Amino acid sequence: MSGTALALALAALLALGTVPLLDDGFWLALAINIAQYAVLATAWALFSGPTRYISLATAAFFGIGAYTVAVLGEALPWPLVLLAAGGIGVLVSLLVGLATLRLSGVYFVVFTFGLAELIRQLVTWFEVNVARSIGRYVFVDITQPQIYWQLLGLFGLLLVIGTWLSRSRLGFALRVIGEDEVVARHAGIDTARVKIALFALSALFLSLTGAVMAPRWTYIDPAIAFNMTTSFQVLIMALLGGAQSLLGPLLGVIPLVLLFEVLGANFPNHFSILLGAAFMLVVYAVPRGIVGLLARARRRAAA
Amino acid sequence: MSVPLLRVEGLTRAFGGLVAVQDLSFEVREGEILGLLGPNGSGKTTALNLVSGALAPDAGRVTLRDRDVTGLAPHRLSRLGIARTFQLVRVLPAMSCAENVLAGIAFGRDAAWGGAAWDRARALLARVGLAGREDHRADTLTYVDQKRLELARALALSPRLLLLDEWLAGLNPTELREGIALIRSLRDEGRTVLMVEHVMDAIRALTDRCVVMNAGRRIAEGPPGAVLAEREVVRAYLGDEDA
Numbered sequence A: 001m002s003g004t005a006l007a008l009a010l011a012a013l014l015a016l017g018t019v020p021l022l023d024d025g026f027w028l029a030l031a032i033n034i035a036q037y038a039v040l041a042t043a044w045a046l047f048s049g050p051t052r053y054i055s056l057a058t059a060a061f062f063g064i065g066a067y068t069v070a071v072l073g074e075a076l077p078w079p080l081v082l083l084a085a086g087g088i089g090v091l092v093s094l095l096v097g098l099a100t101l102r103l104s105g106v107y108f109v110v111f112t113f114g115l116a117e118l119i120r121q122l123v124t125w126f127e128v129n130v131a132r133s134i135g136r137y138v139f140v141d142i143t144q145p146q147i148y149w150q151l152l153g154l155f156g157l158l159l160v161i162g163t164w165l166s167r168s169r170l171g172f173a174l175r176v177i178g179e180d181e182v183v184a185r186h187a188g189i190d191t192a193r194v195k196i197a198l199f200a201l202s203a204l205f206l207s208l209t210g211a212v213m214a215p216r217w218t219y220i221d222p223a224i225a226f227n228m229t230t231s232f233q234v235l236i237m238a239l240l241g242g243a244q245s246l247l248g249p250l251l252g253v254i255p256l257v258l259l260f261e262v263l264g265a266n267f268p269n270h271f272s273i274l275l276g277a278a279f280m281l282v283v284y285a286v287p288r289g290i291v292g293l294l295a296r297a298r299r300r301a302a303a
Numbered sequence B: 001m002s003v004p005l006l007r008v009e010g011l012t013r014a015f016g017g018l019v020a021v022q023d024l025s026f027e028v029r030e031g032e033i034l035g036l037l038g039p040n041g042s043g044k045t046t047a048l049n050l051v052s053g054a055l056a057p058d059a060g061r062v063t064l065r066d067r068d069v070t071g072l073a074p075h076r077l078s079r080l081g082i083a084r085t086f087q088l089v090r091v092l093p094a095m096s097c098a099e100n101v102l103a104g105i106a107f108g109r110d111a112a113w114g115g116a117a118w119d120r121a122r123a124l125l126a127r128v129g130l131a132g133r134e135d136h137r138a139d140t141l142t143y144v145d146q147k148r149l150e151l152a153r154a155l156a157l158s159p160r161l162l163l164l165d166e167w168l169a170g171l172n173p174t175e176l177r178e179g180i181a182l183i184r185s186l187r188d189e190g191r192t193v194l195m196v197e198h199v200m201d202a203i204r205a206l207t208d209r210c211v212v213m214n215a216g217r218r219i220a221e222g223p224p225g226a227v228l229a230e231r232e233v234v235r236a237y238l239g240d241e242d243a
Helices: A005-017 A026-051 A058-072 A078-099 A106-131 A144-167 A169-179 A181-186 A189-217 A228-241 A248-265 A268-285 A290-300 B044-051 B076-081 B097-107 B115-127 B143-155 B173-188 B198-207 B222-231 B229-236
Strands: B006-015 B016-028 B035-039 B059-064 B082-084 B161-165 B192-196 B208-215 B217-223
Touching: A005 A144, A005 B198, A026 A058, A026 A169, A026 A189, A026 A228, A026 A248, A058 A078, A058 A106, A058 A189, A058 B208, A078 A106, A078 A189, A078 B143, A144 A169, A144 A189, A144 B198, A169 A181, A169 A189, A169 B097, A169 B222, A181 A189, A181 B059, A181 B208, A189 B192, A228 A248, A228 A268, A248 A268, A248 A290, A290 B006, B006 B044, B016 B044, B016 B217, B035 B044, B035 B198, B044 B059, B044 B082, B044 B161, B076 B097, B082 B143, B082 B217, B097 B115, B097 B143, B115 B198, B115 B208, B173 B192, B198 B222, B208 B222, B208 B229, B217 B222, B222 B229
Parallel strands: B035 B192, B035 B208, B082 B161, B161 B192
Antiparallel strands: B006 B016, B006 B059, B208 B217
């Protein structure tokens, strides 16, 4: 993104910050939902877009963030809670990154899927055997508008970092890895280190989103915090929008959040089936995402 | 005698029960073109992979100048000055030609980024005959132009040793003449090249010395004319009756 586009986007975010002043019911809830998935999908695409490593660990990091709030929320001031959530997320991502260095393609996908499940089971085991409870109450003094503003802040930060990354040598290395990892290695790129760094950066934002969102629930248990549907929804939103560009995921987030909202309200019992159908439709009909469609339309117009 | 640029000693690598390279030793001297020859399956590409770090050897030693570089990761070797091309040409398909070359410049031995790096990328593209193609996507290039691009990317690392894996294979006679001239011009610049090659015309025209492999072992070494006439080399290529 150019400097001007970034400035415009940040100004738009500031303007969107007024939403809670206009409505604190349905529209604010919808805005929070969109902002949440905008951060998640953009953070996911930061790593998975250029490298084309499809990660299903989104729910793992989101859950880590949410659970950190449930455990530490009352004990520490809010900024420190966020710091802890981000820190734990990054730590786990570094461990995972080191373990998955040698994995690529479908093996990486399966590993990240397993990771989310593993962490959920570990937390469940801990809660049942050590904490002797299956759920936790979230008591923190964070209002809905505050949640929304924090999400907008995270999104703005992502845009700044993403813009910097697209001009940096690190971002370029990431794209080379996505094109051909063997060539990348033989061009002097320490592929392992680059991949881990970006995976951790992505995990930081996913964990922070989980932490910021936690106060929306008064009660959480492992099944709520580590919900695999989150991983799939974020993936399909980023793919629909276009994971290769910074604002691409947002283009997928807005229509799909609205669609899922409608489906959830009208067909609560068939939600998973319809989600699956939407998933297949996106992959078949828009393989290059909305960004790809726009680029093709622009080429046609020019020709 | 001065220290050779590259020294390979007792290099061995097996895949399961198949010993692809066995006790291989040779040297590459500063400024020469060394040909690595042998029939299909004789272990040439494996040897190249062991030198470039794509594979780690089971035994043996690789020394670059006086530094032991055995088993180092490819990105470390690239930064120390070993660049390579691939038997099946590998470009970064969705990137522009300039970005392909930039990939070598940005992380290589003499790394650069920004305006200076773009200037170098343009110059390198011109060097291999791709002037003015900076913005073309790599996957729109013809086969021979992709090979040129790959060479430019390897040169972008400012290599001390350039490894070419059948870089001249699959070219038509005109392209082959141009390709030979291009590689000769590299030698004239004083570059050191280790090339795996099957094209005999190119071997005779370019190499100063050759190492011939068969079934993972070195069976001959010397100037191309003499080596290719050796009885065991002829037998390896053509069988006993012709030897």
